[in-house]
Amino acid sequence: MHIRESAENYLERILMLQRSKGYARSIDIARELGVSKPSVSVAMKNLRENGYIEMDPEGLLSLTDKGMEIAEKMLERHTSLSRFLIALGVEEETAYEDACKIEHDISEESFQAICAHIEKNGGLK
Template sequence: MYESRENYLETILILSQKNGSVRSIDIARELNFSKPSVSRAMRLLRESGHIITDENGGIVLTELGLKKAKSVLERHQILTEFLMKTTGVSEGIVEKDACRMEHIVSEEVFEGIKKFVKNKSQ
């Protein structure tokens, strides 16, 4: 899956946890994207089976979408924690880098980082 679609799914998950419901305009505001760009992305995510739109225009993650969104969010959170604990770099820089890394890190490296973070937290 493309990085941009993963970012949309992650954003939908975060907004739904925060606000309960999510509409395209909420996503556009959160990501600072144009409404047409978000509408196009939502169409693609609908076609791929990752979201559905309810009768009120709310965007809801399907089981497939929720699984992917949770995976991306977990990667973001773990990588952010790892980078904060190991680099001594500002949180803003760490957040940006973790967001990029979450899409390219291999499963093996991610699992190693996850173990490292878990062991350091105990």
């Protein structure tokens, strides 16, 4: 299953908002990603039409199983890559930004090799 990087970012952000606030709304996504509300509205419409999210009458967003699978994968990659880069000595903000770029393009094989390396070397401190 392959979707656009921007869609992966939206799904990941919905998951992060749900975990931190207990809910996700379009306005929160726009604010956190630094994009316009109309851009988020178009993206949410596309995600809804493709079966990745659902929206209740109050405008609260939820991930479908299909959307959750992608969101969890992106969040795991982002978290692991950020922690790995920080452990290498990269500044936290730079590590977070770089991980956001890398998480979408890294192959599953390379990501698993990084995770195996981390595990082999006692995890990240």
